[in-house]
Amino acid sequence: MEVFDVIRERRSIRRYREEKINEETLRKIMEAARLAPSSSNIQSWKFIIVTSKELRRKLKDAARGQKFVEEAPVVIACCIDLEAFKEQSKQTIKLLLKGALRPSLEMILRTLGVGGNSNLDAERQMVNATINVSIASEHIVLAARNLGLGTCWIRAFEEEKVEEILALPEHLKVLALLTLGYPQESPSPRPRKTLEEITIWRTE
Numbered sequence: 001m002e003v004f005d006v007i008r009e010r011r012s013i014r015r016y017r018e019e020k021i022n023e024e025t026l027r028k029i030m031e032a033a034r035l036a037p038s039s040s041n042i043q044s045w046k047f048i049i050v051t052s053k054e055l056r057r058k059l060k061d062a063a064r065g066q067k068f069v070e071e072a073p074v075v076i077a078c079c080i081d082l083e084a085f086k087e088q089s090k091q092t093i094k095l096l097l098k099g100a101l102r103p104s105l106e107m108i109l110r111t112l113g114v115g116g117n118s119n120l121d122a123e124r125q126m127v128n129a130t131i132n133v134s135i136a137s138e139h140i141v142l143a144a145r146n147l148g149l150g151t152c153w154i155r156a157f158e159e160e161k162v163e164e165i166l167a168l169p170e171h172l173k174v175l176a177l178l179t180l181g182y183p184q185e186s187p188s189p190r191p192r193k194t195l196e197e198i199t200i201w202r203t204e
């Protein structure tokens with residue numbers, strides 16, 4: 001399908017057929033996440049692919065009882081991987097030692113965790129991490145649509161409960177759930193603002 005057709009025809013799907021998704025298809029979809037852009041190419045994401053019926057039932061309970069979370073054959077928990085940021089400092093130090101980077105003093109201090117406003121840095125990191133995972137997650141959504149599958153973004157859930165259900169280590173923070181499966185509905189497009197309403201042009 002043309003990219004624009006995929007974008008235009010995507011809908012949030014909340015009713016799914018029981019049909020399973022084969023592993024090859026799932027891998028193709030996840031490949032789209034793997035190729036997503038990220039700040040400094042940090043790839044600070046991890047995706048938990050849940051097919052277990054029991055876990056999907058528990059996730060439904062953690063997601064305010066939204067039934068289709070259990071009914072979808074796959075739920076993907078899209079997580080921020082905080083460890084990636086630690087790894088990035090290690091990588092930077094390696095490059096500095098090799099002489100492969102010509103860094104500013106500020107960069108060295110930041111990499112060593114000295115100076116600067118670390119709270120602000122942490123806040124910016126979280127914003128970047130959120131953007132990174134969101135982009136990769138939407139890649140999943142569009143790749144799925146291209147293969148005839150439906151998805152729905154879910155944010156209405158209790159984060160701590162989901163992290164407990166999936167036994168996530170401390171460094172993985174769940175940002176969103178995506179339900180995934182063959183659609184059993186074909187909803188009409190939901191309304192959108194006009195292009196005029198959402199754009200501001202600066203031409204000179």
Ligand SMILES: Cc1cc2nc3c(=O)[nH]c(=O)nc-3n(C[C@H](O)[C@H](O)[C@H](O)COP(=O)(O)O)c2cc1C
Binds near residue numbers: 011153154155
């Ligand atoms: C960040 C985010 C969170 C969402 N959370 C939920 C949710 O918890 N439950 C749900 O049914 N839909 C959820 N949605 C789906 C939106 O309701 C949906 O995208 C919107 O109504 C537009 O409809 P469409 O996706 O079919 O175009 C979410 C969407 C986004 C992007």
